[in-house]
Amino acid sequence: MFKWLYKIGQQYRNPSISKWYVFLKNSEKWTKKELEIYQFKKLKELVEIAYNHSDYYKAIFDKNNLKTNDIATLEDIVKIPILEKDELLKLNKEIHTNKRFKKRFKAITSGSTGKSLSFYREESADSFNRASIMRGYSWYNVKPWNKNGYFWGFNFSFKDKIKTTFKDYLQNRFRIFNYQEETFNTFVKKLDKASYIHGYSSAIYHTAKLINQKNIPKPSGIKMVKGTSEKIFDSYQTEIKKAFGVKMISEYGATESGIIAFECKFGNMHVNMEGVLVEEIENELIITNLQMHSFPVIRYKLGDYVRLAPEEKECSCGMQHQILEEVTGRIGSDVYGKENVYPSFTFYYIFKNLDKKEKIQLNYQVIQKEKGKLIFKIEQKLLKFEKELLKKEIEKYFTNDLDFIILEHQNLLSEGKKMKSFVSEIS
Structure with a gap:
């Protein structure tokens, strides 16, 4: 039933997601050269659209005497000035393109750095991002409609809690709202039928500790534990493996960039090269979203310290996508x-x-x-x-x-x- 609910919802909201998923499952077998050829094709397309349809980018290109034809290789992207968070916020309207799309969704960032951003993302870019997550799930034999436990916020008003519970039901999802005895026990019982759990890594770790303290047998069907949005401490893994039977893997991304990297079964975080172009400048991540045309994000200083693996590093999974070796931390207050x-x-x-x-x-x-x-x-x-x-x-x-x-x-x-x-x- 939940598979068909998902498929119906997908067809209504994200009709192009199946096309993107098939594409991504094929492209995960590409060579590094093939991936870079695709990246350049998407970069050229993005630059042309940004210049011709965004007031911000037209002004930036003209101010720097830059023509779209000047971007003749992937390396030429450095000719485009870096985009700061403040610019993304203040010049939001000018950055948006006047290009028309059949369907757009309003996206809002969490504002965890104190500044929340809202923008419009077209259906194709939204579907690509969801398909990227589905590809990561496929590496663990997990389907998005499988029963899943979710750790993403507990403090809701009564009205919001009812609304959230209904949405969770439609997505075959259950979450823990607090750690009171009755709520916790109900959540743990549902884990027996779950295929995966995901959300804030600290909340997953805290739940794992409670499960282990109470000597509750680990659920037999958990295939994937995915931490996102927070740092995953190495010390989390012992408790998580004991409680759920598998280690916690990482999904790394941002609302404005989409999925940047996803961890494979061999413990390497593969960059989603079909969706993003990443640069590391003095340990800072500079990101270009290659798929989003309604709100172009080109050479954006995301605000994270990272370390890319050497080009020659290979992964036993066989994928030739770049490897993100470390997300060192958030660039924030000094x-x-x-x-x-x-x-x-x-x-x-x-x-x-x-x-x-x-x-x-x-x-x-x-x-x-x-x-x-x-x-x-x-x-x-x-x-x-x-x-x-x-x-x-x-x-x-x-x-x-x-x-x-x-x-x-x-x-x-x-x-x-x-x-x-x-x-x-x-x-």
């Missing part, structure tokens, strides 16, 4: 010392080093309320030597420029919200 300013990804390396050198895996959140001071919240209870090693690692990066305290055994879960590894309260 860390203010007494004298100096530090990038927030410094915390990533502090805890990465602890794991790599000392085999100490910690879940953390760092909070700064005033300059020169940090609060390190650690979920685990630390042994004395572990705490000393953490102190030394922090001091190695900040020397005497920052005072800090370490709080152990902390609850990092923020119900219904995205968990940030660094929170700055300094304006």
Whole structure:
């Protein structure tokens, strides 16, 4: 029944999704050269549409004495100026194209960085993005209409909760609204019939811990646990494997870019090259959405620190798509010392080093309320030597420029919200 509900809904909302899915299943077998040829074809198409139908891009090209024919290779994309988040927000109307589409959907970003963006995405681009997710699911033998558990917010008004419950029913989906005993037990019983679970990685991890603490037998049918929107700590995996039988895999993307990368069974995050063109400039991700024409996103500074794998790196799955080796962290508020300013990804390396050198895996959140001071919240209870090693690692990066305290055994879960590894309260 749910398969047909899905198919009916798909035909009504996203009629081109089947075409895109077939295309993507074929293109996942392409060589790197074939993928790059397709990327260039889509880039040329995008640039022509942006110049001829978007006031913003026409002005940008003319201001820089740039012609669409100047983009003669993939590498020539660097001739186009980088697009900042503030421009995307302030010049929203000018960026939109005047090109007509049969169907468009309004998309709204989460605003987790404090600035929410809304724009219109045409049906073809929306369907391509959904088909990209379906392709990732196919690597785990999962269908989108299979029964699934969802972790994506808990705090709703009564009216919104009823509406959400109805939508979840249509999508064969169930979610956990809070961790009260009765609600939790109901959710866990439904896991026995689920094929996959997905959503905020911190909420999935928290649920896995509760399941293990209560010695609840792991469900037998879970094929995929997908974390998205948040950092997946390495230390999550032990609890998740014990609770669900499989490790958590990562889906990486953004509303304005679409799916950027999806993790395969061999643990590599393959870039969705048919949909995006990625650049790494001084560890920052610059993204071009190759499929969206209603709201062109070209060379957009997304706001994440990343690391692309070397070109020669190969994956045992056989796909030749680029590999995204690390999503290091969110580019956001700076860390203010007494004298100096530090990038927030410094915390990533502090805890990465602890794991790599000392085999100490910690879940953390760092909070700064005033300059020169940090609060390190650690979920685990630390042994004395572990705490000393953490102190030394922090001091190695900040020397005497920052005072800090370490709080152990902390609850990092923020119900219904995205968990940030660094929170700055300094304006």
